Amino acid sequence: MNPWSSSKEAVAAPCSRCGGWRLLGPGLLWTVLFCLLPILVVLAVSFATRGTYGGVLWEFSLENYRDLLHPLYGRIFGQSLLLAGMTTGICLALGFPLAYYIARLPPRRQALLLIFIMILFWTNFLVRTYAWIFILRTEGLLNTALMQLHLISTPLDLLYSNQAVLLGLVYGYLPFMVLPLYAAIERIDPALIEAAWDLYADRWSLFRRVLIPLTKPGIIAGCVLVFIPSLGAFLTPDLLGGARSMMVGNLIQHEYLVARDWPLGSALSMLLMLIVMGSLLGYFNAQSRQAGERGER
Amino acid sequence: MRKQGLWLQGMSGLGMAFLYLPIIVLVVFSFNASRLSATWQGFSWHWYGVLWHDEALLAAAANSLWVAVLSTSLVVLLGVPAAMGLERLRGRGKQVLDTIMLLPLVLPEVMMGVALLLFFVMIQWPLSLATVVIGHAAFNLPVVIVMVRARLQKLDPRLEEAASDLGASAWQTFYRVTWPLVRPAVLGAALLAFTISLDDFIVTFFVAGPGATTLPLKVYSMIKSGLSPEINALSSVLVLASMGLVGLSLVHQRR
């Protein structure tokens, strides 16, 4: 009798495949039910017609999409794209130096600054937007301070404008840009920077020829993370914007809750979704093309 | 390389100041004794007192807490197994599943809110606090999944094999080996989901029923209906609460 023979009964090998499905199941069901399905509903409704008192008449129609071609909607979409684009650009310009600075700090200070930024990242967006109202409005902090310092005699009209919306968007999404940038910069082998320096590069060439190409994935990630939410922004233009600062988010809300034209609102949502998905596809494409270019095995 | 140019230091200082100044200003002025919020007229706890006695506000706060607790529990119960399941699955279908599960993260919130609203109307489910819980659970699920998966990926796969080699059943392996190692990430994710739920506005805005006011909704209506100084106090409370919770979550994760 082999003294090493086991007395335990054969343990069934854990069936990783079926186990995986059973674990994923409930979560998957939930997401399908309360995320995927609703989106499909929106898609369906976008092809329907508005009922007389709001509500939906299930008659197939392409009216809504044709309505989108109306210059009014075109203007709002265009403005949203412009604002989202400018927000992304400004966040990149501000975020890159900040991320670069943090990436080169000693580890403990790095962790500290990162925690501060991440905390901001998750803090109440509504409150952060309201802070700017408090500062910028006619009786707000900035105007009061400037008047008390006798620098101006009448309060500046800063709020309720496109510029205020831009400011609010940049403020809201800057952390979304800094964090992926930091991750990309931090990953660069410091020997590469030294090698460029050793090979006579000045600061600008270092930046342009080495730093930027090596952090490209991070830059693209940051841009996507800022562009997409800015495009669909609702609160910022709603609170900080004026009558002419309407963005797609506000428009959708307006159609749904004010004009009660659900089919039109759905069509708008689908268009927004298209642009978002398009940007994401572009992002993934860029990522895989990058890896291919490097000859990464 | 350690010494950074003045330009960099200056820009970064400006950047951090830009990020934090508005909040600091808000908190400071919440202690302003004056009615006209922008001129400083002495330190006072007055507005916090007003908050404390505002019935409607307290009800909204209670609602927010309920929704946060319920949706976070849901999200943990669904998300942890889902993360484990996703890690185990292989094959081509995996990409599709990954995309589906992470979908809410990339959708603009307006879309989620609007889609859920339509959905509930279509299946004739009346809007209430429950619909808010459902909505929160739907868009917070990927948050938990991403964070738990990140932790799972760092886990040595041999550990589970070792456990089953030593006779442990699937449940025992999970309870005695996987769970203790994954728990900090789950806690961190739960705290994060809780915070996001407390702070959420847009989805809540679309799917809340009458009487199902949460704190962010209340703040919004307060801002829209003309500013009263309580808003500063309320905002400060919200900010400090979220900062505290997130800070806790982050510190916890670093262990």
Next chain:
Amino acid sequence: MADLSIDIRALVKRHGATLAVDHVSLQISRGEFFSLLGPSGAGKTSLLRMLAGFETPDAGDILIDGRSMAGVPPNRRPVNLVFQSYALFPHMSVTQNVAFGLEMKRLPQGEIVERVSATLELVRLSDKRDRMPGQLSGGEQQRVALARALVNRPAVVLLDEPLAALDQQLRQPMQTELKTIQAQVGLTFVCVTHHQEEALALSDRLAVMQQGRVMQVGRPEDLYERPENLFVARFVGVSNEVRGTLTDVDAGEGTLLPGDVSSSRVIRVSVPAGLHSGLQVVMTVRPERIRITPGHVADGGANCLYGVVETMRYIGSEWQGVVRIGESLRWTIHASNTAAGSRPVPVGAPVSLQWKSDDGVVIPLT
């Protein structure tokens, strides 16, 4: 004094409380292949980085081609570094990597193309010019790193542990190639390594460093045959030692009275200038200079010690063994494998170890 390429004067560098480089002075001639040899922590990497400009000395100066490098940043020095990890730009092809330094100096495009081609030919990578670093083997990556430095024709080429990352089989051919290339381009090479054999094989001259100080500078044969201190004796080769007192010093010769081995035998040594009778010294002999005879040779004459074989290991090209002399003295011996693998002396057998007095180097104990 030949054309001085590098003049290092009393260089000091502190890392926190430790002195990484301790008042080091060195002169390196133009076109020399010079190595800095030493164990980790010896300060050689710090010295290299100060030459490149990535670290600033706390005191002292570095002159390259007569010009002081104080305050000169790396991108303005006539120096190029071949990094230990190669540090090739992953997003640029081989050609683009090699051309980088020339582009930074704003040379005309035609000249850049010409020089890059010539250098790629020199390192035999012309057929890989459009590959990306991720597609190259370790040896190929190293040649790109070398080409990237050489193409700029700097006054000094620095190499940080150039062969450390290569497989054993690649090291030998790469050593030869490195030496050939250096001879061809005629540039000054300064190489940092902890690998003693490599330093000896590659260098025209080398400096052995320990704890921030230069222990000895000279040609490989100077360091190997005539080490000036125990550290060099032990680091550059194997050192078989006998301690004792020096006596009868006369016209460059003397007698060693051994302190740690009882021997009625006389040990004759050649004595370097400046040493006198009565000094406590160590005599060191290289293993290959010792003749091994089985048994106790009766009339061995001077410089003959008796011992017992403790171990005898076969490593293919030769046998390496340890012989115990007296109570505690152990010497390493090498014996050629001339008899198809059969052991020259059995373990446990008595042997006589003999060597010429010229081969015993006397080092004073300070």
